[in-house]
Amino acid sequence: xxxxxxxxxxxxxxxxxxxxxxxxxxxxxxxxxxxxxxxxxxxxxxxxxxxxxxxxxxxxxxxxxxxxxxxxxxxxxxxxxxxxxxxxxxxxxxxxxxxxxxxxxxxxxxxxxxxxxxxxxxxxxxxxxxxxxxxxxxxxxxxxxxxxxxxxxxxxxxxxxxxxxxxxxxxxxxxxxxxxxxxxxxxxxxxxxxxxxxxxxxxxxxxxxxxxxxxxxxxxxxxxxxxxxxxxxxxxxxxxxxxxxxxxxxxxxxxxxxxxxxxxxxxxxxxxx
DNA sequence: GCGCAGGTAGAGT
DNA sequence: ACTCTACCTGCG
Numbered sequence: 001x002x003x004x005x006x007x008x009x010x011x012x013x014x015x016x017x018x019x020x021x022x023x024x025x026x027x028x029x030x031x032x033x034x035x036x037x038x039x040x041x042x043x044x045x046x047x048x049x050x051x052x053x054x055x056x057x058x059x060x061x062x063x064x065x066x067x068x069x070x071x072x073x074x075x076x077x078x079x080x081x082x083x084x085x086x087x088x089x090x091x092x093x094x095x096x097x098x099x100x101x102x103x104x105x106x107x108x109x110x111x112x113x114x115x116x117x118x119x120x121x122x123x124x125x126x127x128x129x130x131x132x133x134x135x136x137x138x139x140x141x142x143x144x145x146x147x148x149x150x151x152x153x154x155x156x157x158x159x160x161x162x163x164x165x166x167x168x169x170x171x172x173x174x175x176x177x178x179x180x181x182x183x184x185x186x187x188x189x190x191x192x193x194x195x196x197x198x199x200x201x202x203x204x205x206x207x208x209x210x211x212x213x214x215x216x217x218x219x220x221x222x223x224x225x226x227x228x229x230x231x232x233x234x235x236x237x238x239x240x241x242x243x244x245x246x247x248x249x250x251x252x253x254x255x256x257x258x259x260x261x262x263x264x265x266x267x268x269x270x271x272x273x
Numbered sequence: 274g275c276g277c278a279g280g281t282a283g284a285g286t
Numbered sequence: 287a288c289t290c291t292a293c294c295t296g297c298g
Binding site: 110114117118120121211212229231233265266 | 277282
Binding site: 115116117119120162165166167168169170 | 292293294295296297
């Protein structure tokens with residue numbers, strides 16, 4: 001077990017923010033995450049966090065995964081105090097962090113995300129993991145499934161993933177898998193690219209447009225200047241930033257601000273008012 | 274039943 | 287360059 005007091009960190013908010021589809025709430029302040037072929041449970045009360053893994057695994061993997069070396073007070077300090085909307089959104093999502101997730105997994109996840117509900121995205125991803133991912137056992141003897149690699153999906157028929165409930169997105173995922181396996185898409189090369197180049201390269205894939213490419217850049221490549229514009233952000237911009245989002249001011253941290261706004265939007269949507 | 278959900282490709286102006 | 291539409295599926 002690993003104990004840490006962490007500022008500006010909320011497992012609940014990260015789970016609900018919709019950047020990670022393989023994190024689930026097991027109970028009040030109790031979460032499970034699957035990433036990098038690993039399974040982790042964690043509990044949180046206020047700033048006090050308990051991670052159920054060895055110190056070594058925590059230092060080697062989860063510290064970077066949760067972006068714990070980054071001081072989010074620095075990002076938050078850049079917010080214009082006169083921007084009441086952003087101040088309110090950032091206050092609401094005080095514990096959000098931009099995770100460091102796997103590139104292939106984010107590519108597939110956000111191909112699936114388009115024109116889809118978060119709840120169904122989770123189900124789709126669970127389906128393909130259970131059908132094509134490696135079965136493993138966690139520390140409590142329970143089974144969990146790793147995310148399937150490109151090889152596991154490349155040989156499928158283009159419509160095969162409709163059985164996993166992907167709908168018309170099935171061919172996007174299968175074709176992406178083939179691109180990786182044939183070497184047409186070099187994931188290692190994409191990892192080394194700067195934001196614009198990575199975005200452009202990803203958009204060359206069938207089914208990857210600006211929004212999906214930006215999500216991949218932000219959540220896998222940690223390019224914090226990526227600013228995915230989806231329907232929620234688009235509406236927020238229309239009502240609160242009629243002269244456009246202040247990109248110049250926030251360039252380099254736009255992605256963090258996007259997450260505050262996005263989380264604020266989807267959370268308010270669930271409330272009655 | 275109809276519109277929308279973390280959009281995008283392709284066709285038509 | 288810009289607008290329009292089809293696309294799987296499910297939920298309000």
